[in-house]
Amino acid sequence: METPAFEEIAPEGDCDCPGCRLRRSVPPHSPNGPTVTRPAAHRALIVATAASAAVGAGQAAALPAAAHAPGIPGVVAGDEPDTPQGTRSPLHGAGGAPAPSTAAVETPATTRAQIINRAKKWVAAKVPYSMSTYWSDGYRQDCSGYVSMAWGLTGNEWTGSLGKFADPISKEELLPGDMLLFHNPANPQSGSHVVIFGGWTDHTHTYYTAYEQTPPHTVKRTTPYAYWSNSSRYLPYRYKGLGTAAEEPAPAAEEPAPQAKGPEAAVATRFPGAASFGPGANNKFVTQLGRMLVERGAQRHYTTGPGPRWSEADRRATRAFQLAQGWRGAEADGLPGAGTWKLLVTGRGKDVPAASRGAAGPPSHGVPGFPGGAMFRPGANNTYVTQLGRQLVKKGFGKHYRTGPGPRWGEADRRSVEAFQRAQGWRGGAADGYPGPETWRRLFS
Structure with missing residues:
Protein backbone atom coordinates (compact mmCIF):
# COMPACT_ATOMS: atom_id res chain seq x y z
CA MET A 1 0.00 0.00 0.00
CA GLU A 2 1.34 3.40 -0.92
CA THR A 3 2.25 5.51 2.09
CA PRO A 4 -0.10 8.49 2.26
CA ALA A 5 1.55 11.91 2.24
CA PHE A 6 1.17 13.56 5.61
CA GLU A 7 0.32 17.24 5.35
CA GLU A 8 1.33 19.24 8.41
CA ILE A 9 -1.08 21.87 9.62
CA ALA A 10 0.66 24.59 11.60
CA PRO A 11 -1.19 27.14 13.76
CA GLU A 12 -2.82 29.86 11.71
CA GLY A 13 -0.36 32.50 12.85
CA ASP A 14 2.52 30.42 11.49
CA CYS A 15 1.25 29.37 8.10
CA ASP A 16 -0.92 32.09 6.60
CA CYS A 17 1.46 35.00 6.37
CA PRO A 18 4.26 36.31 4.14
CA GLY A 19 6.82 35.11 6.65
CA CYS A 20 5.71 31.50 6.29
CA ARG A 21 5.35 31.88 2.53
CA LEU A 22 9.13 32.23 2.48
CA ARG A 23 9.17 28.46 2.79
CA ARG A 24 7.79 27.96 -0.67
CA SER A 25 9.89 27.58 -3.75
CA VAL A 26 10.34 30.57 -6.02
CA PRO A 27 8.83 29.91 -9.47
CA PRO A 28 11.73 28.93 -11.75
CA HIS A 29 10.84 31.23 -14.64
CA SER A 30 9.49 34.73 -15.12
CA GLU A 255 0.09 59.50 2.83
CA PRO A 256 -0.58 59.12 6.56
CA ALA A 257 -4.20 58.68 7.53
CA PRO A 258 -5.74 61.83 9.04
CA GLN A 259 -6.23 61.93 12.78
CA ALA A 260 -9.69 61.15 14.07
CA LYS A 261 -11.45 64.06 15.75
CA GLY A 262 -14.65 64.52 17.72
CA PRO A 263 -17.04 61.54 17.64
CA GLU A 264 -14.66 59.60 15.36
CA ALA A 265 -11.95 59.70 18.02
CA ALA A 266 -14.35 58.14 20.51
CA VAL A 267 -14.94 55.25 18.13
CA ALA A 268 -11.19 54.53 18.07
CA THR A 269 -10.95 54.34 21.88
CA ARG A 270 -14.32 52.79 22.80
CA PHE A 271 -14.36 48.98 23.01
CA PRO A 272 -15.99 47.83 19.76
CA GLY A 273 -17.45 44.68 21.28
CA ALA A 274 -16.38 41.05 21.58
CA ALA A 275 -17.90 40.23 18.19
CA SER A 276 -15.15 42.27 16.50
CA PHE A 277 -12.52 39.73 17.55
CA GLY A 278 -12.02 36.01 17.25
CA PRO A 279 -12.02 33.43 14.41
CA GLY A 280 -13.51 34.84 11.23
CA ALA A 281 -13.26 38.49 12.28
CA ASN A 282 -11.94 40.85 9.60
CA ASN A 283 -12.11 44.54 10.44
CA LYS A 284 -10.12 47.65 11.35
CA PHE A 285 -10.37 46.98 15.07
CA VAL A 286 -8.29 43.81 14.72
CA THR A 287 -5.57 45.88 13.08
CA GLN A 288 -5.79 48.52 15.82
CA LEU A 289 -5.60 45.84 18.50
CA GLY A 290 -2.51 44.28 16.93
CA ARG A 291 -0.70 47.60 16.63
CA MET A 292 -1.42 48.46 20.25
CA LEU A 293 -0.17 45.04 21.34
CA VAL A 294 3.04 45.48 19.34
CA GLU A 295 3.63 48.83 21.05
CA ARG A 296 3.25 47.06 24.39
CA GLY A 297 5.91 44.43 23.65
CA ALA A 298 4.03 41.64 21.84
CA GLN A 299 5.77 42.05 18.49
CA ARG A 300 7.46 38.63 18.64
CA HIS A 301 4.08 36.94 18.21
CA TYR A 302 3.67 38.43 14.73
CA THR A 303 5.61 37.26 11.69
CA THR A 304 3.74 39.81 9.57
CA GLY A 305 1.07 42.41 10.06
CA PRO A 306 -0.80 43.14 12.24
CA GLY A 307 -3.69 43.18 9.81
CA PRO A 308 -7.50 43.24 9.77
CA ARG A 309 -8.01 39.46 9.67
CA TRP A 310 -8.01 37.79 13.08
CA SER A 311 -5.32 35.13 13.39
CA GLU A 312 -3.65 32.91 15.93
CA ALA A 313 -0.92 35.55 16.20
CA ASP A 314 -3.51 38.05 17.49
CA ARG A 315 -4.78 35.55 20.05
CA ARG A 316 -1.27 34.73 21.32
CA ALA A 317 -0.31 38.41 21.52
CA THR A 318 -3.52 39.29 23.37
CA ARG A 319 -3.04 36.42 25.82
CA ALA A 320 0.57 37.48 26.45
CA PHE A 321 -0.65 40.96 27.38
CA GLN A 322 -3.37 39.53 29.62
CA LEU A 323 -0.90 37.24 31.38
CA ALA A 324 1.39 40.23 31.93
CA GLN A 325 -1.42 41.80 33.98
CA GLY A 326 -1.46 38.76 36.24
CA TRP A 327 -4.72 37.46 34.83
CA ARG A 328 -5.32 33.72 34.53
CA GLY A 329 -7.97 31.32 33.32
CA ALA A 330 -10.87 32.86 31.42
CA GLU A 331 -9.40 36.32 31.96
CA ALA A 332 -6.40 35.32 29.83
CA ASP A 333 -8.10 33.48 26.99
CA GLY A 334 -6.51 35.60 24.23
CA LEU A 335 -9.77 37.34 23.31
CA PRO A 336 -9.89 41.04 24.23
CA GLY A 337 -12.63 42.28 26.50
CA ALA A 338 -13.47 45.79 27.63
CA GLY A 339 -10.81 45.65 30.35
CA THR A 340 -8.04 44.56 27.98
CA TRP A 341 -9.04 47.21 25.44
CA LYS A 342 -9.12 49.99 28.04
CA LEU A 343 -5.61 49.22 29.26
CA LEU A 344 -4.30 49.21 25.69
CA VAL A 345 -5.88 52.44 24.48
CA THR A 346 -4.95 54.33 27.66
CA GLY A 347 -1.41 52.97 27.84
CA ARG A 348 -1.96 51.62 31.33
CA GLY A 349 -1.15 48.23 32.77
CA LYS A 350 2.03 46.21 32.36
CA ASP A 351 3.85 45.64 29.07
CA VAL A 352 4.48 42.15 27.72
CA PRO A 353 7.82 41.01 29.15
CA ALA A 354 10.63 40.04 26.80
CA ALA A 355 10.85 36.35 25.98
CA SER A 356 13.34 34.45 28.09
CA ARG A 357 16.09 32.73 26.14
CA GLY A 358 15.32 29.10 25.46
CA ALA A 359 11.69 29.35 26.54
CA ALA A 360 9.34 27.24 24.44
CA GLY A 361 5.65 26.57 24.33
CA PRO A 362 3.97 24.29 26.85
CA PRO A 363 5.24 20.70 26.70
CA SER A 364 2.89 17.88 25.78
CA HIS A 365 3.52 14.29 26.89
CA GLY A 366 7.19 14.98 27.49
CA VAL A 367 7.71 16.68 24.10
CA PRO A 368 8.93 20.31 24.25
CA GLY A 369 6.33 22.69 22.89
CA PHE A 370 6.60 23.58 19.20
CA PRO A 371 7.80 27.22 19.15
CA GLY A 372 6.16 28.10 15.83
CA GLY A 373 7.20 27.95 12.19
CA ALA A 374 8.58 31.50 12.29
CA MET A 375 11.55 30.18 14.27
CA PHE A 376 12.71 28.10 11.29
CA ARG A 377 13.07 30.19 8.16
CA PRO A 378 15.81 32.02 6.22
CA GLY A 379 17.48 34.53 8.51
CA ALA A 380 16.31 32.89 11.75
CA ASN A 381 18.87 32.84 14.55
CA ASN A 382 17.67 31.39 17.86
CA THR A 383 18.10 28.56 20.35
CA TYR A 384 15.27 26.53 18.81
CA VAL A 385 17.32 26.01 15.64
CA THR A 386 20.15 24.59 17.74
CA GLN A 387 17.72 22.40 19.67
CA LEU A 388 16.23 21.10 16.43
CA GLY A 389 19.63 20.39 14.86
CA ARG A 390 20.94 18.50 17.87
CA GLN A 391 17.84 16.30 17.94
CA LEU A 392 18.23 15.58 14.23
CA VAL A 393 21.82 14.49 14.82
CA LYS A 394 20.70 12.36 17.77
CA LYS A 395 18.11 10.67 15.57
CA GLY A 396 20.68 9.91 12.87
CA PHE A 397 19.83 12.70 10.42
CA GLY A 398 22.94 14.84 10.83
CA LYS A 399 24.96 13.93 7.76
CA HIS A 400 24.32 17.32 6.15
CA TYR A 401 26.04 19.23 8.95
CA ARG A 402 29.71 20.08 8.43
CA THR A 403 29.77 22.13 11.63
CA GLY A 404 27.33 22.69 14.44
CA PRO A 405 24.38 22.45 14.62
CA GLY A 406 24.11 26.07 15.65
CA PRO A 407 21.49 28.78 16.17
CA ARG A 408 21.56 30.19 12.61
CA TRP A 409 19.11 28.48 10.24
CA GLY A 410 20.85 27.22 7.12
CA GLU A 411 20.50 24.86 4.20
CA ALA A 412 22.03 22.05 6.28
CA ASP A 413 19.13 22.36 8.74
CA ARG A 414 16.56 22.32 5.94
CA ARG A 415 18.05 19.26 4.26
CA SER A 416 18.26 17.40 7.56
CA VAL A 417 14.62 18.13 8.35
CA GLU A 418 13.64 17.08 4.83
CA ALA A 419 15.49 13.78 5.28
CA PHE A 420 13.63 13.15 8.54
CA GLN A 421 10.28 14.00 6.95
CA ARG A 422 10.94 11.65 4.04
CA ALA A 423 11.82 8.92 6.51
CA GLN A 424 8.25 9.28 7.79
CA GLY A 425 6.99 8.46 4.30
CA TRP A 426 5.94 12.03 3.55
CA ARG A 427 6.36 13.58 0.11
CA GLY A 428 5.70 16.87 -1.66
CA GLY A 429 4.80 19.81 0.54
CA ALA A 430 4.82 17.59 3.62
CA ALA A 431 8.57 17.07 3.13
CA ASP A 432 9.72 20.61 2.35
CA GLY A 433 12.43 20.69 5.02
CA TYR A 434 10.63 23.14 7.32
CA PRO A 435 9.39 21.73 10.64
CA GLY A 436 5.77 21.96 11.64
CA PRO A 437 4.01 20.74 14.77
CA GLU A 438 3.89 17.10 13.64
CA THR A 439 7.52 17.01 12.53
CA TRP A 440 8.48 18.49 15.89
CA ARG A 441 6.36 15.99 17.84
CA ARG A 442 7.76 12.96 16.05
CA LEU A 443 11.32 14.23 16.21
CA PHE A 444 11.25 14.76 19.98
CA SER A 445 8.99 11.86 20.97
Missing part, protein backbone atom coordinates in the same frame (compact mmCIF):
# COMPACT_ATOMS: atom_id res chain seq x y z
CA PRO A 31 5.91 34.64 -16.47
CA ASN A 32 6.86 37.21 -19.10
CA GLY A 33 9.08 34.62 -20.67
CA PRO A 34 11.42 36.25 -23.19
CA THR A 35 13.57 38.08 -20.68
CA VAL A 36 14.56 35.08 -18.54
CA THR A 37 18.27 34.49 -18.81
CA ARG A 38 18.80 31.64 -16.37
CA PRO A 39 16.55 29.46 -14.18
CA ALA A 40 15.98 31.05 -10.82
CA ALA A 41 17.88 29.40 -7.98
CA HIS A 42 15.59 26.92 -6.25
CA ARG A 43 14.22 28.40 -3.07
CA ALA A 44 15.99 31.66 -3.69
CA LEU A 45 16.09 33.34 -0.31
CA ILE A 46 15.12 36.86 0.44
CA VAL A 47 16.12 40.43 0.42
CA ALA A 48 18.87 43.03 0.48
CA THR A 49 18.68 46.61 1.95
CA ALA A 50 21.11 49.33 0.90
CA ALA A 51 24.17 50.87 2.46
CA SER A 52 24.48 52.18 5.99
CA ALA A 53 25.64 55.70 6.79
CA ALA A 54 28.98 54.26 7.87
CA VAL A 55 29.35 52.76 4.42
CA GLY A 56 29.77 55.93 2.40
CA ALA A 57 28.83 56.28 -1.22
CA GLY A 58 32.26 55.46 -2.54
CA GLN A 59 32.99 52.76 0.02
CA ALA A 60 29.72 50.97 -0.58
CA ALA A 61 30.35 50.66 -4.27
CA ALA A 62 33.76 49.16 -3.65
CA LEU A 63 32.51 46.24 -1.55
CA PRO A 64 32.95 42.93 -3.35
CA ALA A 65 29.87 40.97 -4.31
CA ALA A 66 30.10 37.38 -3.16
CA ALA A 67 29.23 34.41 -5.31
CA HIS A 68 25.85 32.96 -4.48
CA ALA A 69 24.64 29.45 -5.12
CA PRO A 70 22.05 28.21 -2.61
CA GLY A 71 20.68 24.79 -3.43
CA ILE A 72 22.94 24.29 -6.45
CA PRO A 73 24.49 20.81 -6.82
CA GLY A 74 28.09 20.72 -5.70
CA VAL A 75 27.72 23.44 -3.11
CA VAL A 76 28.26 22.08 0.38
CA ALA A 77 25.25 22.48 2.66
CA GLY A 78 25.76 25.08 5.33
CA ASP A 79 28.11 27.24 3.22
CA GLU A 80 25.34 29.08 1.40
CA PRO A 81 24.65 32.74 2.21
CA ASP A 82 21.54 33.58 4.20
CA THR A 83 20.37 36.35 1.88
CA PRO A 84 21.58 35.81 -1.67
CA GLN A 85 21.55 38.78 -4.01
CA GLY A 86 22.68 39.36 -7.53
CA THR A 87 25.76 41.40 -8.35
CA ARG A 88 25.87 44.69 -10.27
CA SER A 89 24.80 44.13 -13.87
CA PRO A 90 23.42 46.04 -16.85
CA LEU A 91 19.78 45.97 -17.88
CA HIS A 92 18.83 42.88 -19.87
CA GLY A 93 16.91 42.86 -23.10
CA ALA A 94 15.06 40.25 -25.14
CA GLY A 95 16.72 36.87 -25.26
CA GLY A 96 18.56 37.43 -21.98
CA ALA A 97 21.44 39.42 -23.42
CA PRO A 98 22.67 42.53 -21.59
CA ALA A 99 21.24 45.65 -23.20
CA PRO A 100 23.61 48.48 -24.15
CA SER A 101 23.22 51.55 -21.97
CA THR A 102 21.89 54.63 -23.75
CA ALA A 103 21.53 56.81 -20.65
CA ALA A 104 23.57 60.00 -20.54
CA VAL A 105 23.37 60.37 -16.74
CA GLU A 106 23.94 57.92 -13.93
CA THR A 107 21.02 59.21 -11.82
CA PRO A 108 18.11 59.91 -14.18
CA ALA A 109 15.61 62.50 -13.04
CA THR A 110 12.35 61.17 -11.61
CA THR A 111 9.56 62.08 -9.21
CA ARG A 112 8.13 60.44 -6.13
CA ALA A 113 4.89 59.60 -7.92
CA GLN A 114 6.83 57.90 -10.72
CA ILE A 115 8.85 55.84 -8.21
CA ILE A 116 5.73 54.61 -6.40
CA ASN A 117 3.89 53.91 -9.65
CA ARG A 118 6.79 51.81 -10.94
CA ALA A 119 6.94 49.96 -7.62
CA LYS A 120 3.21 49.21 -7.86
CA LYS A 121 3.59 47.63 -11.30
CA TRP A 122 5.71 44.80 -9.91
CA VAL A 123 3.30 44.37 -7.01
CA ALA A 124 0.37 44.04 -9.43
CA ALA A 125 2.32 41.60 -11.62
CA LYS A 126 3.49 39.58 -8.57
CA VAL A 127 6.97 39.41 -10.06
CA PRO A 128 8.64 36.20 -8.75
CA TYR A 129 11.73 36.68 -6.62
CA SER A 130 15.01 35.64 -8.20
CA MET A 131 18.59 36.77 -7.91
CA SER A 132 19.44 35.54 -11.41
CA THR A 133 16.33 36.21 -13.53
CA TYR A 134 15.43 39.50 -15.24
CA TRP A 135 11.93 40.87 -15.70
CA SER A 136 10.61 42.23 -19.00
CA ASP A 137 11.80 45.74 -18.09
CA GLY A 138 15.41 44.50 -17.83
CA TYR A 139 15.76 44.62 -14.05
CA ARG A 140 16.90 41.71 -11.88
CA GLN A 141 14.13 40.20 -9.80
CA ASP A 142 15.70 40.59 -6.36
CA CYS A 143 15.34 43.38 -3.80
CA SER A 144 18.16 45.58 -5.08
CA GLY A 145 17.02 45.10 -8.67
CA TYR A 146 13.54 46.17 -7.57
CA VAL A 147 14.80 49.43 -6.07
CA SER A 148 16.97 50.00 -9.15
CA MET A 149 13.81 49.66 -11.24
CA ALA A 150 11.67 51.90 -9.01
CA TRP A 151 14.30 54.64 -9.10
CA GLY A 152 14.76 54.23 -12.85
CA LEU A 153 18.51 53.56 -12.64
CA THR A 154 20.45 52.73 -15.79
CA GLY A 155 21.55 49.34 -14.48
CA ASN A 156 21.00 46.73 -11.78
CA GLU A 157 22.68 47.65 -8.50
CA TRP A 158 23.12 45.66 -5.29
CA THR A 159 22.91 46.60 -1.61
CA GLY A 160 26.59 47.52 -1.56
CA SER A 161 26.24 50.08 -4.36
CA LEU A 162 22.76 51.60 -4.04
CA GLY A 163 24.06 54.03 -1.43
CA LYS A 164 26.04 56.02 -3.97
CA PHE A 165 22.81 57.01 -5.75
CA ALA A 166 21.26 58.43 -2.58
CA ASP A 167 21.84 60.75 0.36
CA PRO A 168 21.27 59.66 3.97
CA ILE A 169 18.29 61.30 5.68
CA SER A 170 16.58 61.08 9.06
CA LYS A 171 13.48 59.10 9.96
CA GLU A 172 11.52 62.36 10.26
CA GLU A 173 12.43 63.28 6.67
CA LEU A 174 11.16 60.06 5.10
CA LEU A 175 8.74 60.50 2.21
CA PRO A 176 7.26 58.04 -0.32
CA GLY A 177 9.91 56.95 -2.81
CA ASP A 178 12.81 56.97 -0.33
CA MET A 179 14.48 53.70 0.64
CA LEU A 180 15.31 51.88 3.87
CA LEU A 181 18.58 50.03 3.48
CA PHE A 182 20.53 47.50 5.49
CA HIS A 183 23.89 46.56 4.01
CA ASN A 184 26.17 44.47 6.18
CA PRO A 185 29.71 45.38 5.04
CA ALA A 186 31.33 42.72 7.24
CA ASN A 187 29.24 39.97 5.64
CA PRO A 188 27.09 41.24 2.76
CA GLN A 189 25.07 38.02 2.69
CA SER A 190 24.01 38.24 6.34
CA GLY A 191 20.73 40.14 6.46
CA SER A 192 21.37 42.75 3.74
CA HIS A 193 18.07 43.98 2.27
CA VAL A 194 16.38 47.10 0.84
CA VAL A 195 12.78 48.29 0.60
CA ILE A 196 10.93 51.29 -0.84
CA PHE A 197 9.23 53.54 1.70
CA GLY A 198 5.60 54.16 0.74
CA GLY A 199 4.39 56.42 3.56
CA TRP A 200 3.47 56.23 7.24
CA THR A 201 0.35 54.28 8.18
CA ASP A 202 -0.10 55.75 11.66
CA HIS A 203 0.49 59.11 13.34
CA THR A 204 3.05 57.63 15.76
CA HIS A 205 5.30 56.67 12.81
CA THR A 206 5.51 53.14 14.15
CA TYR A 207 4.38 51.47 10.91
CA TYR A 208 4.82 52.30 7.25
CA THR A 209 3.89 50.92 3.86
CA ALA A 210 6.80 48.98 2.41
CA TYR A 211 7.21 47.99 -1.22
CA GLU A 212 9.69 45.13 -1.40
CA GLN A 213 10.86 42.26 -3.53
CA THR A 214 10.83 39.13 -1.38
CA PRO A 215 9.94 35.46 -1.95
CA PRO A 216 7.69 34.37 -3.38
CA HIS A 217 6.95 37.65 -5.19
CA THR A 218 6.80 41.45 -4.90
CA VAL A 219 4.61 42.69 -2.05
CA LYS A 220 3.18 45.86 -0.58
CA ARG A 221 2.60 45.50 3.15
CA THR A 222 2.42 47.33 6.45
CA THR A 223 5.79 46.98 8.17
CA PRO A 224 7.07 48.03 11.61
CA TYR A 225 9.75 50.71 11.45
CA ALA A 226 12.46 50.16 10.44
CA TYR A 227 11.96 46.47 9.56
CA TRP A 228 10.89 43.11 11.01
CA SER A 229 14.46 42.11 11.91
CA ASN A 230 17.75 44.01 12.31
CA SER A 231 15.57 47.09 12.69
CA SER A 232 18.31 49.28 14.13
CA ARG A 233 20.53 48.63 11.11
CA TYR A 234 18.10 49.90 8.47
CA LEU A 235 18.89 53.46 7.45
CA PRO A 236 16.78 55.87 5.36
CA TYR A 237 18.11 57.27 2.07
CA ARG A 238 16.78 59.64 -0.59
CA TYR A 239 17.44 59.22 -4.30
CA LYS A 240 19.68 61.99 -5.65
CA GLY A 241 17.77 62.21 -8.93
CA LEU A 242 14.80 63.81 -7.18
CA GLY A 243 16.72 67.08 -7.00
CA THR A 244 16.78 67.38 -10.79
CA ALA A 245 13.10 66.82 -11.47
CA ALA A 246 9.93 68.74 -10.67
CA GLU A 247 8.57 67.28 -7.47
CA GLU A 248 5.12 65.73 -7.46
CA PRO A 249 3.22 64.54 -4.40
CA ALA A 250 3.04 60.80 -3.95
CA PRO A 251 -0.38 59.17 -4.48
CA ALA A 252 -2.76 60.18 -1.75
CA ALA A 253 -3.19 56.56 -0.65
CA GLU A 254 0.40 56.49 0.52
